[in-house]
Amino acid sequence: xxxDVLFEFLHMEMVSHIYKDQASKGEMDKDRATCVSxxxxxxxxxxxxxxxxxxKDSPSFKDDLDVMKFICKDFWINVFRKQIDNLRTNHQGTxxxxxxxxxxxxxxxxxxxxxxxAPKYLAYSCGLVRGALSNLGMDCVVTAEVSLMxxxxxxxxIQKI
Amino acid sequence: xxxxxxxxxxxxxPLFIRSVxxxxxxxxxxxxxxxxxxxxxxxxxVGKAMxxxxxxxxxxxxxxxxxxxxxxxxxxxxxxxxxxxSSNTSxxxxxxxxxxxxxxxxxxxxxCNPFYNPGDTIQSKxxxxxxxxxxxxxx
Numbered sequence: 667x668x669x670d671v672l673f674e675f676l677h678m679e680m681v682s683h684i685y686k687d688q689a690s691k692g693e694m695d696k697d698r699a700t701c702v703s704x705x706x707x708x709x710x711x712x713x714x715x716x717x718x719x720x721x722k723d724s725p726s727f728k729d730d731l732d733v734m735k736f737i738c739k740d741f742w743i744n745v746f747r748k749q750i751d752n753l754r755t756n757h758q759g760t761x762x763x764x765x766x767x768x769x770x771x772x773x774x775x776x777x778x779x780x781x782x783x784a785p786k787y788l789a790y791s792c793g794l795v796r797g798a799l800s801n802l803g804m805d806c807v808v809t810a811e812v813s814l815m816x817x818x819x820x821x822x823x824i825q826k827i
Numbered sequence: 828x829x830x831x832x833x834x835x836x837x838x839x840x841p842l843f844i845r846s847v848x849x850x851x852x853x854x855x856x857x858x859x860x861x862x863x864x865x866x867x868x869x870x871x872x873v874g875k876a877m878x879x880x881x882x883x884x885x886x887x888x889x890x891x892x893x894x895x896x897x898x899x900x901x902x903x904x905x906x907x908x909x910x911x912x913s914s915n916t917s918x919x920x921x922x923x924x925x926x927x928x929x930x931x932x933x934x935x936x937x938x939c940n941p942f943y944n945p946g947d948t949i950q951s952k953x954x955x956x957x958x959x960x961x962x963x964x965x966x
Contacts, residue, residue: 722935
């Protein structure tokens with residue numbers, strides 16, 4: 667079925683559109699940061715809506731770890747059709763989610779080729795996780811890093827006021 | 828049939844309030860406001876007491892002489908409050924639950940609407956019509 671691939675194509679077009687838009691407006695020095703924040707903002711809003719739909723029937727979460735487990739299992743399955751492969755935490759508000767075969771990066775390469783281009787394609791997913799967590803009451807900062815495609819790590823740092 | 832329905836955001840300000848006899852509106856606003864305290868109490872009490880499954884439906888919050896107030900909280904900490912007339916033949920628990928379920932479904936649709944910014948008052952006509960269907964018909 668071609669359904670799975672529809673979002674991947676849309677996502678690729680989104681990224682290239684945002685970057686092309688920025689380039690045509692000029693201001694070459696700060697375009698990279700604005701593009702990333704635009705993509706992240708889009709992901710944020712979508713994450714908020716998605717989480718409302720996914721948690722409609724499930725009972726309330728006991729604590730932060732429970733929320734992270736939900737993100738790693740149900741949320742990731744619904745969005746990327748697989749679970750997170752590894753979740754690590756320091757029990758002090760920092761979580762690292764590792765996905766060994768990230769759905770949006772599988773088409774790029776199987777090693778280090780195109781590594782510099784990868785962060786653009788992770789911005790939207792970072793926003794997605796941030797939006798989901800913020801709607802569940804956890805304010806956080808989400809960053810992503812890739813060292814070897816297609817595996818990537820998302821780092822979630824919960825902001826405690 | 829409800830007399831007043833309110834949707835309250837995480838930060839405890841109203842996203843949507845509608846009551847049927849429009850002249851008594853202020854009284855209903857006050858009732859909903861005071862019921863928020865009870866909701867907070869229930870949310871925190873359940874958290875400490877039992878570690879097992881917590882339901883979203885909170886049940887009867889408190890009865891006054893004229894009205895009964897029911898509450899429901901979503902996972903994103905948005906609260907729904909329904910006020911029903913006590914003189915009305917008491918609605919069964921299941922009916923109240925199904926009203927909340929419809930409200931939650933409708934609210935989820937509002938959330939997914941790209942023209943809606945989370946935190947704004949709800950302007951959606953679809954949501955409005957679902958709510959009107961649940962309220963007592965104005966005589």
